[in-house]
Amino acid sequence: MTGLFSEVFLGALLFGAITAAIPLLLAGLGEQMSEKAGVLNIGIEGMMIGGAYLGFVAAFYSGSLWLGFLFGACAGIAVAALMALLCVRLGLNQIVIGIGLTLGLEGLTALLHHFQFSRSYPRLPAAERTEIPLLADIPVLGPALFRHHLIVYLAIALVFVMIYVYRRTQLGLNLQAAGDKPAALDVAGVDVIRTRTVAVLFTGAMAGLGGAYLANVGAGIFIPFITNGAGFLGIVLAMLARGRPVWVLLGALLFGLCLSLTTAMQVAGINIPTDVIQMLPFLAVMVMLVAFGRRGSLPAALGIPYERGAR
């Protein structure tokens, strides 16, 4: 047990927690907007892996992480556009289409990866980090929390942007109406389909970005099925947080800590089977569901396609 409470262990644990939390945070914030608008976006895992693959490819060939993020987000948007067409405009079943998109994208990216990289398994160089002046010099916490890639701070800033959007803007009102009573939004003169489409596309962008971060910054490599349920954890976060972005952040950090503990304990040489440790985040999901799952209700029209004038 020598390594467990050392500064190195603690530092690695916290640094890993942030790194693991960011994709969950992005996915959770994205999913939250879809759910607010009444779309249960199960395809988010597919959007994420699409973003991870294209983001990696773009970063690998261009050498620019930012270009990787851009392409990752675009891949997510492309998958989301398909989801929006099928589920929002045509009103097909959101769960079936979502699962189909996820499985399809997982297979497609694994196949493409197999043709391109199966012999070489190229890695990206370690991501450039931005240090926050002064804070980064705090012992232990400084390097763990304040020496990350710039996008980490942007993702956390996004939480507060979302709070502003939901509380203070017309778009926030429209999104909530689209999820709670779409017919009321329609007769108020706002296109429900368009509002929900915007929400789904935003989810795609965030999921794609999260996937790209996961591959390019978190792992430095793309391997098939790399997202490993991160998108689904995003759905759980959005469900637990209801409409509140801050809760997505807290939940993402908690899950990130669990994921990081998995690696950190292995590094520290603690003799617990890795499979057990890897179960931790999912056990945490169940504990959180039991503790908070029943609180508050989800949007009344969640998962129900909107059709004008339907009885």
Add this chain to the structure above:
Amino acid sequence: MTSASPPRPAGKPDLVTLERVTKRFPGIVANNAVDLSIRAGEVHVLLGENGAGKSTLIGMLSGLQQPTEGRILVGGTPTPITSPRHALALGIGTVFQHMMLVPTLTVAENLLLGGSWWRRPKAGELQARAAEIGRTLGISVDLGARVEDLSLGEQQQVEILRALLRDSRLLILDESTSMLTPKGIDDLGALMRRLAENGLAIVFITHKLKEAAAFGDRISVLKLGRKVGEITPERLRSLGEDEIVAEIVEMMFGARAGGDPEEAQRTARAFPEAVAPLLEVRDLAVPAGSGTPGLSGVSFAVRPGEILGIAGIDGNGQKQLAEALAGQLAASGGTIRLAGEAMDGLGVGERHRKGLRYLTDDRLGEGTVGSFPVSINFFLKQIGTPPFWRNGIEQTAAIDKRAGELVRAYDVRTPSLETPIGRLSGGNIQKILIAREFADGARAVIFNKPTYGLDLANTLATRQRIRDIATGGAAVLLISTDLEELLGMCDRISVMASGALVGTVDNAADARTRVGRLMIGLAA
């Protein structure tokens, strides 16, 4: 001004005109060549029963639906109204029958819905304008309140306010009084009058004759999708209220004139004590649930052919009583006997089989399965039993044959036996429920608010069915919150309060006062 053809005596030009507007849905013509002229400063009442096509007409005016044939003119120009947004832009505001507000948002947020999405909601401007409109028209709503905390009447004011905030020139009120208290209805009438005086055109939809006569400047009557008559403002002013009602009844029901047809007097029959009760309940008790009252010490007896009424304010245990009798709710004490045989411990299906029948007031929720065809809904309580099911296999031929007989016998208007029951009107669903519960050996029937939400024709038909089955020797328990209905139908009336029967009176001449006294907590 002399206009050539059709004479327009009032001289006011039409704000909106419907010309031979027809709307077809699969299997049904909802509107058939309807002409309508809507003018500024007028309250135009659209009167008709359930299924007369009122709501479809409103759907087309508010951009939710498009006419199949015919055209709509706005300010004299033919204008297809393509979407709700378009309708609002044309100055047509609608207050729908079912509230169109987001319950989780505040009043202000609801009023701000529909602004440009990239802008910040203009809360300050809204407040000033809402206050101004409220002052001139006497509407006062708390902009900061959450909509789900408001009463239905208040929600309606919010919807009217919303229409006015958007500079509507035409305000459509769809069945706006059905959820309101009598005081709320009078207030709404006064508000419509003030709005019309301010130059708005109002279309007011209702199926209540008295409201039409009291609030309307012009009355159009719809029947089965057609416009069957119109009373102009001039005629309306020259007639007394009774004459107006008589004329409308004439239009709606043909030659069945003679005042308000809802008023039918029944003389109570006395049933000798010697006759053995068919349905006998002793000390029935049900524990209270969260938010629902329990029952305690409920005892009564109904003799063959007798109609016993249960009066009382809604929510005093009437539904629990009905469900405990039907076997849907477990009783914690007491006995229920049907012709001397104890029903305690038997399930819903078994009680149904033995002749104890229950017509729920929740027709679509628990009475039927909306997505199932009409045919299966006749036999919901017999699923799995022969002759309609054999060894677990559905016998389609037997079901369709019997269902067809029942459809004819009970005059159910349905496009086909395969039509999902949820698509039918309330009156037709009620007919199917009646057919189901009356069929094959009904001995005691419990009705819970049987005419709630039905139009006049279906109300009268339902009441006649209830009388008929009593005349046929069944014991009838009629639970209703409509005192007129009970006085017109029952032999005796018991009053329920807080889960107990507080008194029973014979339906004699003084029954109204005695029941009324019991209902407000005095001794009869």
